[in-house]
Amino acid sequence: MRGLGWANFVPAKAIPFVEFLINEHNFTLKIVNQRATKHGDFRQLPDGSFQITVNNNLNKHQFLLTLIHEIAHHVTHQKFGRVQPHGQEWKAIFQHLMLPFLNPEIYPKEILPYLANYLKNPKASTDADVNLSLALKGNIAETGKSFIFEIPYGSLFVFKNTIYKRGNKRRTRFECLNMSNKKVYLFNQNVEITVYEK
Secondary structure, three states, rough: OOOOHHHHOOOOHHHHHHHHHHHHHHOEEEEEEOOEEEEEEEEEEOOOEEEEEEEEOOOOOHHHHHHHHHHHHHHHHHOOOOOOOOOOHHHHHHHHHHHHHOOOOOOOOOOOHHHHHHHHHOOOOOOOOOHHHHHHHOOOOOOOHHHHHHOOOOOOOEEEOOOEEEEEOOOEEEEEEEEEOOOOEEOOOOOOEEOOOO
C-alpha cells in the first residue's frame, strides 16, 4: 500500500515512525481480510520485491505490533539472509524497532507493562503471551464470543467447529474435553470460544 492508506490502522502518534520504516525498508504493505491462523506475514514475491500483509480486523495496537513484527522479519532477512524465523537475530531487531513505540502516547499504560515484558524475549505470536494478548484486546472478546476463562466449569463450548467441555485450570491453561474423540486438550486463557447452545 503506497500512500498513507494504512494510517487509519495505527495510533496517530505512531504514524511518523511507521512512515519512516516503510520508506526506509522498501516493501509493499497490504491490508487483508482476517485469517484464522495468523495476524500478518512477510514474503518475497516472484519479481524480487517484498510484501507485508496485516489483517484488517485488528485494533490499532494489535495492528501496529503485528506490522513491526513483520518489518523485523524483513530487516532480519536483509541483514542476515536465511536464519531462524524467530531466532536471536529477529528478536534483537524486533526489540530495537519497537523501542520508539514503547510510549504512553502510543500504547496506553494498561498495555505498556505487558508489552515491555513480552519484548524481553518475544515469541512467534503475541497470542502466546496471555497477559499481553488480553491487554491488547482490552479484555474484550469478539462480538458473540467469550474468553475461555469467562465460562463456568463444565460448560460446553465450540472452538473450530468442535464441541468441548471446560474442565479444571492447570496453572495457566484449561483442560478441555473434546466431546467427539474424548481426548483432553489444553487451552490458553485468552482463547475465544462460542458458548454451545443446545
